[in-house]
Amino acid sequence: xxxxLRSAIWVLLFLCLPLGxxxxxxxxxxxxxxxASFQTGFTGGLSDSDTVSSFTxxxxxxxxxxxxxxxxxxxxxxxxxxxxxxxxRLLGNGTARACPAHAQFxxxxxxxxxxxxxxxxxxxxxxxxxxxxxxxxxxARMFEVxxxxxxxxxxxxxxxxxEPLNGHSIWVAGTATKDGSTVEFEGGLTIPDEGTLxxxxxxxxxxxxxxxxxxxxxxxxxxxxDAWFYNVDFGSLxxxxxxxxxxxxxxTQAYQAxxxxxxxxxxxxxxxxxx
Amino acid sequence: xxxxxxxxxxxxxxxxxxxxHLLMQLAGLVACVSEDTAGKGNVxxxxxxxxxxxxxxxYNEGGAEFAFVDGWSLQFTKYVxxxxxxxxxxxxxxxxxGAFAGPVALDLKQDxxxxxxxxxxxxxxxxxQDVAFSFLRATPSVENRNVEIADLELxxxxxxxxxxxxxxxxxxxxxxxxxxLGLPTRYYQCVNGKDQTQGVAVQANKTIGVxxxxxxxxxxxxxxxxxDEDLRFDAFAAVAxxxxxxxxxxxxxxxxxxxxxxxxxxxxxQDGHRVFYNDGGMLPPDSLTLETFINYAARAGxxxxxxxxCFTERLD
Numbered sequence: 063x064x065x066x067l068r069s070a071i072w073v074l075l076f077l078c079l080p081l082g083x084x085x086x087x088x089x090x091x092x093x094x095x096x097x098a099s100f101q102t103g104f105t106g107g108l109s110d111s112d113t114v115s116s117f118t119x120x121x122x123x124x125x126x127x128x129x130x131x132x133x134x135x136x137x138x139x140x141x142x143x144x145x146x147x148x149x150x151r152l153l154g155n156g157t158a159r160a161c162p163a164h165a166q167f168x169x170x171x172x173x174x175x176x177x178x179x180x181x182x183x184x185x186x187x188x189x190x191x192x193x194x195x196x197x198x199x200x201x202a203r204m205f206e207v208x209x210x211x212x213x214x215x216x217x218x219x220x221x222x223x224x225e226p227l228n229g230h231s232i233w234v235a236g237t238a239t240k241d242g243s244t245v246e247f248e249g250g251l252t253i254p255d256e257g258t259l260x261x262x263x264x265x266x267x268x269x270x271x272x273x274x275x276x277x278x279x280x281x282x283x284x285x286x287x288d289a290w291f292y293n294v295d296f297g298s299l300x301x302x303x304x305x306x307x308x309x310x311x312x313x314t315q316a317y318q319a320x321x322x323x324x325x326x327x328x329x330x331x332x333x334x335x336x337x
Numbered sequence: 338x339x340x341x342x343x344x345x346x347x348x349x350x351x352x353x354x355x356x357x358h359l360l361m362q363l364a365g366l367v368a369c370v371s372e373d374t375a376g377k378g379n380v381x382x383x384x385x386x387x388x389x390x391x392x393x394x395x396y397n398e399g400g401a402e403f404a405f406v407d408g409w410s411l412q413f414t415k416y417v418x419x420x421x422x423x424x425x426x427x428x429x430x431x432x433x434x435g436a437f438a439g440p441v442a443l444d445l446k447q448d449x450x451x452x453x454x455x456x457x458x459x460x461x462x463x464x465x466q467d468v469a470f471s472f473l474r475a476t477p478s479v480e481n482r483n484v485e486i487a488d489l490e491l492x493x494x495x496x497x498x499x500x501x502x503x504x505x506x507x508x509x510x511x512x513x514x515x516x517x518l519g520l521p522t523r524y525y526q527c528v529n530g531k532d533q534t535q536g537v538a539v540q541a542n543k544t545i546g547v548x549x550x551x552x553x554x555x556x557x558x559x560x561x562x563x564x565d566e567d568l569r570f571d572a573f574a575a576v577a578x579x580x581x582x583x584x585x586x587x588x589x590x591x592x593x594x595x596x597x598x599x600x601x602x603x604x605x606x607q608d609g610h611r612v613f614y615n616d617g618g619m620l621p622p623d624s625l626t627l628e629t630f631i632n633y634a635a636r637a638g639x640x641x642x643x644x645x646x647c648f649t650e651r652l653d
Contacts, residue, residue: 120622120623130401256565257560257562257565257566257615259561263562263618264617264619265618290623292596292623293622293625298595313611315594318594318596318611318613319595321613322594322616323619324621324624325615325616326618326622327619329618
C-alpha cells in the first residue's frame, strides 16, 4: 500500500512539475503580498529638513512662515513605478480624444490608503497621527495625494481643526524679504475642481510597507513647504487686507505659482519613520 | 498481493509517469519550434501625424471637433521628425527578429500629411512580435527623405528630433510658429492601437502595414495629465516676436506660473479666469516655461498604430 502511495506521489510529481511551472509562469505578473496593518501620519517640513526654518526661493525671496495649514487626503500608495518611467497605457474607448484624455495610467495595486481628509498644521514640527491602516505588505513605488477644500471628503480630524483653513485647501501666512523690501502676506488657495487638478499623482517613492507588529514605525507623508513656494514672486502682491498683510490674490503670479507648487511632485515625499 | 508483485506494479507506475512527463516536455518542445514552422511575413512601417497635420485646426474626427477654445485656426506647413532603431522582437525572449536602424528624416506634412513609408522588415516569423522604435536627434548620418536641406542642416546644428512650422490666425491676425524639439526617446513594448494588444501579429506570406503616429494635436493641449484638456494658442501668440513669429526663444519666455497676453496682462480664458496649464506636477520647478511644456507634450504624443501607447525611455 505504501509503495502504491509512493507511486501515486511520483505520478503527481511528474505531472505537477511542468504544470506548476506553467501556472507559475502565467501568474508571475500578479501582485502578491500578505495583508498588513501599519501606522500612518502626515507632517510638514522642507525638502531637506523635517523642521521648517526660513528658506530662499528661486525668485530670490527669503520666506519665513508663521502659518501653514493644508487639508490633506485621501492618500494612496501604489505598487507600480511612477508615470515618469512609463507612458500612460491606453485602456480607453477608442474615441478620437482618447489620448491623453481617456488614457489610464496603470498604478498597480493599492498597497495602502488613508481615505479621510485631515487638517495638518505644517509648522507644528510633529507628525499628525492618521491612524492604523489595513493594506498589503510590499514596496510602494509611488503615491498620490488629494488636495480638496474642507468638507468635500470625509474628515479624519475634528471640525475645529479645519477652521484655520478658512474654507480653503491651504492657508499660509508669513514674511518674505528681498533686496531690503519686506512683504507680509496671508491667504488661502483652493485648486479648481477641474479634471484631475486636485490630485497630485505619480509621486515617486520607495516605501516599504510592512505590518507594524513586525516593523515598528509608520508611513509618513511630508509636505515640502519650500517646494510649494519655489516660484512665488511676492512682489506680485498688491492687495492689502484689513490686517495690513498682503493678500495672495487669485489674479497674482504668487497665487498661480503657489498653485503650480501645490501640484508639483517635488512637493511631497513618503518615508517610513521609526518610533 | 506479494512483495514482488507490488514492486512490479511500482515499476509499471513509474514508467507510465515517466512517459507522461516526456510527452509533456515534448509538447513544450513542439511549442518552442512552432515559430520556425509558422512561416514568414513582412511588415511595412509608416509614419504620420494625424488629421491635425492633414487638415489643420479645427477638424472633425470620430464625431468630435478639435478646435482651439480661444478661437484660433491653425495650419501646419512642416512637421519633420527623425526616426530610427525600429525593431520587432520576440515578446518572450526579447530576441530581435527584424530591424531597421535608419535614422530617417521625414517631413510628415508633405504629401498632404498622409502616412509615409519608413521601412519594410522582411522574413519575420509569422508570430506575435513586440514593436520598438526611437525618435532621435538629427545627425549628419541621417537619411533625408523629403526634408528641405536648410531645415535638416538646422536640425543637425541644434540637435533637434522635431522641426515644426505653421501659421495660426484669429480675427485677421496671423502668427507664424517655427520651433525645434530635441527629444531622443526610445518607445518600446508598444500597444497596438487597432486592437489593444501588445505588438503585432505577423502573418505568413503576407505584408501588413503599421504606423508610428506622431500625434501633432498634443502640442497645443493645455494639460499633460488626463482629463479636461483644451486646445489653446493664445499663450503661443502672446510671445510672438516683432516679426510675427514664435520660435524656441519666445516659447521660453512664456512663464507657466504667470502666463501673459501680448500686452503683458494676465492671460485669461473666455470666462475671464487666468489660463492655467496643467503640467501634471511633472515639470522641473526650475523650468516652468511653455517651451518645456511642449517638449513633454510632444514626447508623450507618440503612439503606435493609432493611439496605442508605448513604454518610453529618454535617451539622453
